[in-house]
Amino acid sequence: MTLVHHLDARLTAPLAALCALALPLLVPGCGDDSPSGSTDTATARGSGVDGARQDPVGPRIRLRLSGQLEGRLEPCGCASGQVGGLARRSFANQRDRGYDLLIEGGNLVHGGNFLDELKLLTTLNILDDKRTRYAAVGIGPDELELPVEVLADYLASFQLPFVSSDLVSATDATRHFPARRFVEREHEGVTVRIAALTGRAPEGETADEFGLELLAPRTAWKAAMDGAAPDTLRLLMVHGPDDLAVEAAGFTPTPDLVIAINGTHMEPPREASTVEGVPVVHPGIRGRFLLDVTLEREAGKPRITDYHAFPLKGSETQPGAMEDPDIKQLILDHRFEVKESGVREELAGQRPTANGAEYIGSASCAGCHVEAFQVWEKSKHAHAWTTLEEAEATGRYEWPVTHYPDCVACHTVGYGEVSGFTSPEATPLLRGVGCEQCHGAGSAHAANPQEAKLGDVAPERCQTCHDYEQSPDWDYAPRWKTIEHR
Ligand code: HEC
Ligand code: HEC
Ligand code: HEC
Numbered sequence: 001m002t003l004v005h006h007l008d009a010r011l012t013a014p015l016a017a018l019c020a021l022a023l024p025l026l027v028p029g030c031g032d033d034s035p036s037g038s039t040d041t042a043t044a045r046g047s048g049v050d051g052a053r054q055d056p057v058g059p060r061i062r063l064r065l066s067g068q069l070e071g072r073l074e075p076c077g078c079a080s081g082q083v084g085g086l087a088r089r090s091f092a093n094q095r096d097r098g099y100d101l102l103i104e105g106g107n108l109v110h111g112g113n114f115l116d117e118l119k120l121l122t123t124l125n126i127l128d129d130k131r132t133r134y135a136a137v138g139i140g141p142d143e144l145e146l147p148v149e150v151l152a153d154y155l156a157s158f159q160l161p162f163v164s165s166d167l168v169s170a171t172d173a174t175r176h177f178p179a180r181r182f183v184e185r186e187h188e189g190v191t192v193r194i195a196a197l198t199g200r201a202p203e204g205e206t207a208d209e210f211g212l213e214l215l216a217p218r219t220a221w222k223a224a225m226d227g228a229a230p231d232t233l234r235l236l237m238v239h240g241p242d243d244l245a246v247e248a249a250g251f252t253p254t255p256d257l258v259i260a261i262n263g264t265h266m267e268p269p270r271e272a273s274t275v276e277g278v279p280v281v282h283p284g285i286r287g288r289f290l291l292d293v294t295l296e297r298e299a300g301k302p303r304i305t306d307y308h309a310f311p312l313k314g315s316e317t318q319p320g321a322m323e324d325p326d327i328k329q330l331i332l333d334h335r336f337e338v339k340e341s342g343v344r345e346e347l348a349g350q351r352p353t354a355n356g357a358e359y360i361g362s363a364s365c366a367g368c369h370v371e372a373f374q375v376w377e378k379s380k381h382a383h384a385w386t387t388l389e390e391a392e393a394t395g396r397y398e399w400p401v402t403h404y405p406d407c408v409a410c411h412t413v414g415y416g417e418v419s420g421f422t423s424p425e426a427t428p429l430l431r432g433v434g435c436e437q438c439h440g441a442g443s444a445h446a447a448n449p450q451e452a453k454l455g456d457v458a459p460e461r462c463q464t465c466h467d468y469e470q471s472p473d474w475d476y477a478p479r480w481k482t483i484e485h486r
């Protein structure tokens, strides 16, 4: 708390200016206290009941949207100035209460392995925070990569309002899938009904127990809105391609807002788009931004009167100052649990290598590719594992990064594949971004170079690791120059 007070004091003078710059999330004090914030609330309160109100409008609601976290509990720290993370989200949601409803679209995790399970559990635990209650949490297709019985057990153990409008259990199903067809919320006289299109049915042996049927999007939406009072604001979260989000704007009854939870925009665009008069918004991916939208319906037509996207930034001078400490602790607990349950080793060696050969390590290439090896040896790629070890040892991270599969995958050779990196002890030759991480497993080639070719490395290969978070200003040509070795 001391830290926060300190920031408050430091920021008091330029507060108005910072708020005007649309940074209220980052600046304690902009939120509910700002004049526009409270006027909005007053208007919403008055709608439909107070005949003496000055500015008659239809139902109006302030929404704060997020989605597509994809298991990014916090940024990886590979580059400075990264945005996002659940501890910052929680901090922001508590400091700036300039919203009436918090809505999370779903796709919280991306994958179906044991780590994804642990991430989902941690994330649900974090979202289930009584200080920042979510009005709705959509279920996305990515959650269904987990075995359905596992997913159902996790969802059922939280009080969160999960929504899936198109996944419907048959009446004779032996198990119940714990998502509702819709969620209806009332906030100061305004009723909002929220539906979500998951767009994917579960697979696997136990899927039958749930008797789940995937309804067509239109049918699912219509059924979810059935019986809603005319004044109700109708929200639709759409997973899947953007075409579907566009199509959804034409559904009956007409939605007041379509929230597209997909990868079309990495960050929320500068403004909302409109399809046939229906606003369509994108909260972006990886939980990096929050999107504030004030929605109202006037003379039967929905419109957005306020639209702000906020990056979840940290503090450059005070690491952790913009994070909720309780949430940070939950994430830390998760990190240590991953180490203690041996997840790194468990997830190693699961998939076959792309070319069918085995990893042998960069040292084995050295004898025949002397120059290439010398260049590589001096490059940062050769150092990539040591970087993780050092970051851990120096306390730059407060948790065991060398044991966390996400970090390991980009800082070693072949992690997750047969014969790939398992641990520094078991596979010491595969530490760092070795030759084979770019060129492919080399056993066959080393045994018979003329016959077993490794082929070219496409520039796109680099961006599987050097993506917009790790290397925001990525440019292939100059970077390749730094490591050129042919
Ligand atoms: C498997 C993941 C991965 C792939 C694929 C990859 N890199 Fe890297 N790269 C890294 C990591 C991790 C580091 C940082 C290592 C460190 O600092 O310890 C790095 C660092 C670098 C650096 C040094 C930082 C700098 O900009 O000076 C260059 C240059 C680089 N990579 C170029 C490339 C190029 C070019 C490609 C594609 C041909 C590529 N990388 C493919 C993971 C990868
Ligand atoms: C998607 C691949 C990827 C993942 C996942 C990843 N890294 Fe990195 N990391 C990189 C790349 C690429 C670089 C080099 C960036 C550059 O210089 O352009 C890097 C650089 C780093 C650096 C050096 C940064 C510096 O300032 O010198 C550290 C430390 C690091 N990563 C730690 C981690 C940790 C800890 C994790 C897990 C939380 C992690 N990385 C996950 C790809 C990745
Ligand atoms: C026994 C010697 C030998 C070893 C060991 C060896 N190479 Fe090669 N490599 C060659 C020869 C010879 C060629 C040229 C083949 C040709 O042009 O027909 C070659 C070609 C290549 C090429 C060019 C593309 C291709 O497929 O022809 C790459 C890339 C390559 N090697 C990478 C590696 C890597 C990575 C390793 C270690 C995993 C490795 N080599 C181990 C001898 C070797």
Ligand code: HEC
Binding pocket: 362, 365, 366, 369, 372, 373, 374, 376, 377, 381, 433, 434, 435, 436, 437, 438, 439, 455, 456, 457, 458, 483, 485, 486
């Ligand atoms: C970060 C990715 C990366 C790493 C690590 C890497 N290379 Fe390469 N290598 C490339 C790229 C990209 C090229 C140039 C494009 C191509 O020819 O595929 C290349 C080219 C080569 C060539 C020449 C191929 C030809 O057709 O002339 C050889 C040989 C080679 N690398 C061997 C190695 C060896 C040996 C190592 C480890 C000591 C290594 N490379 C490490 C990405 C990498």
